[in-house]
Amino acid sequence: MFDKRLDKKKFKEEVESNLKLLYRHTIAEASQQELFQAVSYAVKEVIMDDWISTQKAVKEQGAKTVVYLSMEFLIGRALGNNLINMNSYRQVEDCLAEMGIDLNALENQEPDPALGNGGLGRLAACFLESLTTLGYPAYGCGIRYRYGMFKQKIENGYQREVPDDWLKDGYPFELRRPDFTQEVRFGGTIHFEKDANGDDCFIQENYQSVKAVPYEIPIVGYGNHMVNSLCIWDAEPIVNFNLDSFDSGNYHKAVEQENIAKNIVEVLYPNDNHIAGKELRLKQQYFFISASLQSALQKFKKTGASIFTLPDKVVFQMNDTHPTVAVAELMRLLLDQEHLSWEEAWGITTKCVAYTNHTIMSEALEKWPIDLFERLLPRVYQIVQEIDRRFVAEVRSRYPGNEEKVARMAILYDKQVRMAHLAIVASFSVNGVAALHTEILKNQELKDFYEMMPDKFNNKTNGVTQRRFLMHANPWLSDWITLELKTTEWATNLDLLAGLKALVDNPAAQSDFIEIKKQNKIRLAQYIKEHNGIEVDPESLFDIQVKRLHEYKRQLLNILHVIYLYNQIKENPEQEVQKRTFIFGAKASAGYIRAKEIIKLITSVAEVVNNDASIDGKIKVVFIEDYKVSNAEIIFSAADLSEQISTASKEASGTGNMKFMMNGGVTIGTMDGANVEIVEAVGAENAFIFGLSSEEVIQYENHGGYNPQDIYNSDPKLRQVIDQLVDGTFAGGDREMFRNIYDSLLTNKSGRADQYFILKDFDSYRQAQAAAVAAYKDKSAWARMAMMNTACSGKFSSDRTIEEYVRDIWHSQKIQVEGK
Ligand code: T68
Incomplete structure (x- = not known):
């Protein structure tokens, strides 16, 4: 059954009225892009009702909310999918056809919001869709990158990256929510003083701060009138840009603030399974985490419930280590703003945060240089130090005299903050994303942690919608x-x-x-x-x-x-x-x-x-x-x-x-x-x-690899192929073009020869x-x-995956939303 609110006559009128309002155009005059916008707004109008009802139902039914923290949400285009989930795709397709408009062509007008790299970001998008379809209150928190994943052009056979200006025509499905703006602070110095009540109070001075402004994108459930939100944060300068100011000092300060804010959300780091370790990336992480947690706490406090019941109402799922600074930021808010004791704050935090691991590739393991971390996030760093101090003491008491283990497990080690260790220590759940992956985590990569805290570990095999x-x-x-x-x-x-x-x-x-x-x-x-x-x-x-x-x-x-x-x-x-x-x-x-x-x-x-x-x-x-x-x-x-x-x-x-x-x-x-x-x-x-099986690969790796030369020498047809990399066959006679690839397969000039067992x-x-x-x-x-x-x-299906997360980790409840 299609959505009655998308009745043909009404829908047509709505599209015409949107065209007039937005562009002063009629259907005949409108460009394809204008039609896409007008149709999207007409669909959004209907979504709005369900969005409002969902908000109301969540409040009334007081169900626990899943907050999915992720640097990436690769949501893809929305128009077609929203219509599918509203059971109205064919209906709207027919209606548009009667107006001489091709829905498929309009869909191709939509930018493909590429706020993610690959599997990890797309998984987050599938999860939000499944959560909503299954009736669980949830929201995603991420970053509104000005430029998403670059567009790829192939020129002369080479990749060229072109900026992805996805917002240039305006994105009809987002909603700016300035009322929920938060302030996020970086750097400066800290000291503590007694406040009027005699409580310890941390004072941060000479910091830089930016305004975090949320934009919400509706996530439409399939056939159930439920609409959850993806909340993506934009950064804006905190000082007002006063063009009338003749005070050049203020002017420069204003420009500087504007630039600091602009930089943070400017672009998605285009690496998958690899961490570049740039200061700006840590800034992005703290920016969206601090904003998301402040906002979540504010929402929770509005209900009037005791802060000690927070774990009954919210769970923060960390999509890989990228959002892991959430552990320390939640502690900071509970300690410095809620004035809880360390034990109380830790008790709450460790019941609220859970961590998903997506890789065992060592170059993807996030580690931040301590000096950078401390300079950018002085108070958060103090908290990480204390978490580490207590954890290391625990390891020592569990494994007396085993300093090697301490070194392997510590959060702070070798002048670095090991984010995965911080995530595991604080989380009540640590999961891998397929059965084999979870076994490898338990038996190899995270063995020490698994031995010390086996109950935290579990598998959640991925799914797709x-x-x-x-x-x-x-x-x-x-x-x-x-x-x-x-x-x-x-x-x-x-x-x-x-x-x-x-x-x-x-x-x-x-x-x-x-x-x-x-x-x-x-x-x-x-x-x-x-x-x-x-x-x-x-x-x-x-x-x-x-x-x-x-x-x-x-x-x-x-x-x-x-x-x-x-x-x-x-x-x-x-x-x-x-x-x-x-x-x-x-x-x-x-x-x-x-x-x-x-x-x-x-x-x-x-x-x-x-x-x-x-x-x-x-x-x-x-x-x-x-x-x-x-x-x-x-x-x-x-x-x-x-x-x-x-x-x-x-x-x-x-x-x-x-x-x-x-x-x-x-x-x-x-x-x-x-x-x-x-x-x-x-x-x-x-x-x-x-x-090779994974055991075989790991065996070889533990023994320094294998010798690809033996295979090269014994398989003439394969040898011919490898030789063609450097005889110019595929390079117009150039023997050097693919030399590096050739070397990587046969020699160990840059690491192990044929590291990937090709x-x-x-x-x-x-x-x-x-x-x-x-x-x-x-x-x-x-x-x-x-x-x-x-x-x-x-x-x-990601529906199966989500039901497993709910059963084993989130323990949240479904809600009912009444459709109009
Ligand atoms: C992928 N990871 C896994 N990472 O590679 C894939 N990394 O096997 C898995 O199915 C998928 O996650 C979902 O679990 C990624 O996509 C990244 O994109 C990434 C981004 C930034 C930094 C590191």
Whole structure:
């Protein structure tokens, strides 16, 4: 049932009135962007009612609120998804069509808010959507970056970063809330004095401060009238910019304050799984955490409840260590503003904060130099010192004489603040994001902590929302599922997809499934033609790897295998081969040179392969520019093969793997992250698994690696591929262009040779690829496999993940919202 408030006549009037109000235009005069804005405001108008009712219901029902603290929320476009969740997509689509407006074209006018890097930020967005759909009061707290993740342009095969000016036309779904402004202070000096009541009181002087102004974005639940909020903080100068001032001292001060504020929220750091350790980043962290916690405490205090009941009403979930300064900031507010004792404040804090770990990559472990931390956050640092002092005393009493353990576990060590240790010590829950990842945390990375406090540790395997990644991304498959299952209930109960298992051997169902996949491949082929100017054949096997570019994710293994295939085809021109299209999409962090070299290699191989008439188009290689949430939705649904080929033990979970699976993509992958659970759910016969296990990788790593030269010497076809990196084949004769990549595989000039076991896994990958292609020949068997993947993907809904967080960590309650 569509939302009655989006009645066609009313909706049309609303759009017309918005166009007039915003632009003094009629429908005929309006540009596509203006139409997008007017339609979005018309939708927002309806959302507002539910937003207000939700606020009221939360207050009245007094349920516990989940506050999800995250530096990143990769929310993607809102218009289409809001309509899906309001059960009104088709209704509005028809209504607009009658007005001569194409909803799909309007959706493409929306900026794709890229306030995140990759999996971690997208997970936060899926979680907010699931929390809302399931009826739990929650809000996300983050940063309103002026520029989000950069836009990627490929020029001459190289990545160029272009600023993402997502706010340039105005973002219709946000709401500025100046009434809830907070002040955040940096630096200065502190001392304590007695106040009028004789209480100790901390005085901070000569500090810099900025105003934190919240903007709220509605998060619309599916079919339940619930609307939670994502609150993102903007920074503004605290002094008023007085242009009439002739006092140049004031003028400069005002400009300076303006710049300090502007800088903080200027741009998202474009690194995933890597920490640059810049002062501005710590400023961003403290800025949004201090604002969020002050605001949460104010809201709580308005209810009049005793501060000691805070843990019954709020839980702060820290999305990785980036928000971990929350531990000390909450202590500061409880000590200095609420005047609690240390024990009282610690008692509350440790019942309110929980921590999710997303990586074991050592370069992603956040550590701040103490001098920087202390200079920027003097009072917070004092508190961290005291937390560390008490914790170290506890470790010493538990493990007398074991100073090595103390050194390994301390929060402050080697002139650094170890944020993960601070998070673990204070949190009542520490979770990994897939079963294998959590085991590695417990047995390797965080072993000391697990031994000392085993009860805190738990696993929460990631999930993704089927409303965006199936219903919105793949309307054809969604309609078919609804038809076959005779219900739309799978929208909120993805386990129902298991009902499709009954159809996997049914020839008619198989051919429907194949036809839907083909339509999605045609849609992607059109996108590729339009955006990359490359013609690809929708009849070919679509083999897709889309994710951030990182050495551990091994896009290099994939492209080396493509080179191998190319060589084979050239050597055996008569041999029948399966036509294949290898599709890549990946952004590299701006400063990650090796990752950028790998992009150049992929685009260079594409250039040669796609233009070699002698191979008769048997393989094509496409690098999709600017991989982002909006084109991801088109990409996942079009895959035959889903590449999940990280070095085992390195990918904490992965979530793209789940999006492909839901859409009937078959995994070719290693036993890493959530792939393990995907294979467990779908059966090993419905996936192509290869490579070293995580135990084997860890074994090798503990013994200094392995010798790739042995493999290079014993596998002539692989050797040919590696040699082609430096014989100019893919570099127009330039032998140096890919020298660094070559060296990284064979020598240990920069660290361990072949650190990510590419040569070691190559043969096994080649075999898995061959097996996949052989399986693809049998259309019916392949359709069965693909359908099994969709049918078994129920577990990977973020609804399941959220229910587990609620059951084991948050203990929050659902609320009811009355729709108008
Ligand atoms: C990802 N992490 C994991 N990090 O790599 C992925 N890092 O396996 C997992 O599925 C996903 O988190 C969700 O749990 C990231 O995406 C970052 O983006 C990041 C950002 C800043 C600093 C460090």
